[in-house]
Amino acid sequence: MSTATDTPEATTAGPAPARKGGPGARARQEQVTAAGFLAPALILCGVLLYAPFLYTAYLSLTEFNGLGDPEFVGVAKYTELFDDPNIVQSMLNTVIWVVGTLVLPVGLGLLIAVLAHGLKGSFWYRLPFLLPYAISGIAVGVIFSFILQTNGALTQAMEFLHLPFADSRWLLDWPLNTFVMIAAATWQGAGVNALLFGVGLQSIPTEPIEAAKVDGATGWSLFKNITWPMLAPMTTVVVGLSIVGSLKTFDIVWGMTQGGPGRVSETLAITMYKQSFMLNDYGLGAAVALLLTVVTVGASLLYLRRQLAPAREF
Known part of the structure; x- marks a missing residue:
């Protein structure tokens, strides 16, 4: 006989209120909040990075000696780049540095990383080659200029031992001066490359190496067909850093020859500095700087795109 009675909550409760928005609205709100936090950093980076680049691009279209107002001359400075034999020589030297x-x-x-890999205490074999990397490029230039200058340490040692080519003018004749400066850069930079390659070798799994050895692969065959392909990610990093660094070479050249004698050993970075701050031709210096930037970024992107293309196909 008894019937269920409706509770006050049952009789008065209506449909649940609809939530404002949904997952999409909340995601958009979070994006707006994140953008608000990121905006100051992005603005600061834009001001510090892109504003100077844009101003340099503007100066490259002007005739400006640092006094008065820049005079717009269009692409005349870029034409002058390829008409000036000193700058063409600088471009050639930069290419030699890259190679x-x-x-x-x-x-x-x-070579150092491969020979030391697998040896007990291999780090200590690589350490002597790594220590020069702690020395600044200017200091390396000063050290090697003392060794290679006319009647310097190397010449005197070769004359004492009656070795051929003792009368070579190491820092005075082109392209010999460029080659010995690259040798100085090698003394400084080979160790860090050995360290990076050593890290890459340690990351290679041992199973493929052992399987290849079982199949009879040894020595050069093992390295070429197994080790080298598996070292490709680290090779991409090392070669990429080398290309960028060689295109911007300044400190060792400045410490050893300052681009001389005359201007025969200049690189583009040295030319940019001299045109801007020694010859007060800021328009031409800016054009060299923009050319160097475009070449550096273009070479880096081209190399990385070529190296990473196989990975994207998978």
């Missing part, structure tokens, strides 16, 4: 630092510091670093 030389890929062959010597990278190649020697790889």
